[in-house]
Amino acid sequence: MIDGVKKDIEKLSGKIIEWRRDFHRHPEIAYEEKRTSSVIRQFLEGLDIPVSACAKTGLRGILEGRPGGKTVALRADIDALPLKEEGDKEYISENPEAAHACGHDGHMAILMGTAEVLSHRKDQFKGNVVFLFQPSEERIPGGAKKMIEEGALKGVDAVFGLHLWQPLPTGFVGIVKGAMMAQPDAFTVTVRGKGGHGSMPHTTVDPILVASHLVVNIQSIVSRNVDPLKPVVVSFGTVKGGTIYNIIPGEVSLTGTVRTFDSSIQSLAEKRLKEIVEETCKTFGATAEFEYEKGYPSLINPEGMTDFVLEVTRNTLGEDRIQEIDPVMGGEDFAYFLQKVPGAFLFFGMGDGMEFPHHHPAFDLDEKALPRATLLMTSLALEFLAAKE
Template sequence: MDEYEPRLDEGIEAVFPKMVQWRREFHQFPELSFHEEKTPARVAHFLKGLGMKVREGVGGRGVVAVLDGTKPGKTVALRADMDALPIQDEKSCPYRSRIPGVMHACGHDGHMATLLGLAEVLTGMREAIAGRIVFLFQHAEEVIPGGARQMIEDGALEGVDTVYGVHLWTPLPSGVVGLREGALMAAADSFHIDIIGKGGHGGLPHEAIDAVAAASHLVVNLQMIVSRQLDPLKSGVISVGRIQGGSTFNIIAEHCSLEGTVRTFDPKLRQYIQERIGEVAEQTCLMVGARCDYEYGWGYPPVINDRTEAHRMAEVARSLLGNEQVWGILPVMAGEDFAYYLQQKPGAFCLVGAGNREKGFVYPHHHPQFDFDEQAMKVAAKLLGRSSLAYLSAGCEKESAPSS
């Protein structure tokens, strides 16, 4: 499909101003996970206008559109997420969020604009498509259980042979693509521990059981699981993000609660940490005479790229950007429910650099001043488009090859 690459690239360049406009409109009117209404409606309206077969309400609030090529072949799925985060937008730009306390602080607005632009270009290139391309606009990536699993259960991947996705990523500079075969992003779990002691006077600690003191020891002891009980060659993270207990300065707290997250890549290690947290919590509380209730929330599984499809996407990226701009990166401890698609179908997920210090795009994801270099959307659209055509072309050639 090399002969179609210039046409694809020229189409993306031509539609890019509209991609910027769409992205900024999405940014001004964000919607939280599982509350997407106007966003999917607008996406579906545009895709219908392109003449695609569109299904709305997939898995609850998702949108699936199908573009049939002029020749038979395999099916590629491309995914963009639609939800925003409960963060107050602190930017001063003209397109800052107009919804108080809600913001696109992770690039999902750019993901939607990227896929809409690509859909418009590919619709005008049907003769280049040997098979079909399915566009998945997914709700609720940010909140467990996530929209991916719901859409899969509602048939979003029926007939699909492979699936690709990208994440605009400000830790990487604009113009760079980062990916790897195998584990790219971590399983993202959570835990909640309630410690029950015995309240009492702050000056008479011997008559009480201090839940805050027990919690303090527990925070330290949990870190020992990773630092002293795991194989140093295996990756794991236990982070306590919230600790809450007590009511005033001179009362020993009877209750204290902790919440945190666990990040792993290995399924056996994931299971081990889940069990070990409960054991450490119980033993720590027992040491001071307290007791605890422990709940573990299984979040998204790790994002595991298929070797063949990761290599295909890497080759496409090199042809697009040059060898030096395609980085083999280390795994990232962030989570992504794109993992569910990769559990069902071979495919690849990559990070498209969207940071730019000269333009001031330096803030991390989920930050109140998060923004990204919109030029990255062109790279993302070309990468997804070229990868899709390369896969479909390879499938067509394989099917048409004479048998020996």
């Protein structure tokens, strides 16, 4: 069957690229993916795949093969990022406030291609394929959890997902057994002091000075509180305060992120952040408000399902298409799916000639990866359904 599938995808490759470019021109951010959802719904219904809304703008389609058998789910995220795209590509975003700068446009096109190929072969396999088009992957708390709450995984025996990955060469697959992606938490610190004239700092409680010490002191969490053999990141993303050069402001706000694979390290980092903020502010006579928001859980690939993905990759793309990778500190709410049913998440390379990384305003992807990724997703579904219990 695989040879026929390859031929089907070769014929479909131009359409897959067209779908991706259409989504790229019309990006929509989390829970605003109305046009996106409408396009996908019409496409699935045109294949006689029943579709239901899930998690506001998300969709769940189910393709029924021959009676009996298992049910496998395949997922693509559909949201864009809230940034203005840069560059001169012919399919540049027509929405000045959003851009597909992470590859989700490609994910949708891949899953649509998979759906079309499988829909024409539904009499050749036993079981069902569920297509999950998920909103809001980019915005915590994410859309995966809400989809699960609304029944997206009902009756599902396994779930697979991929992310097009710029650091990997085009057509290569990277996957990690166990912890592959981190838990991405966020925190906000608001330092409140006493403002005044820049020429009379002795009459103030300078929140800029306090914030500066906070940034330095908090680095000790990684260097002195956590076992150096256990990965953790604590980074600041913004520091905001003041309006003019000669006024010491009354308030400074800081935001940052904590990334870790280990829940006990996450708890330690949260605890130490709060303590350091409180004690540092007290030292200078300031006060602080501390907020901590837990992100998605760490994405954990089960060993058996990871081996299954590697086996299918070898059989479909070749042994030489597998590249060993390390875990990454990025977050991914596909982790929620893997907490509920067996499955696996993989990176699919599309980096040939692509200079700009994910989330860069000029990000793009090597479209030669799209048909190859479609072949892999299709093969994962067919091989899982064909495998013995």
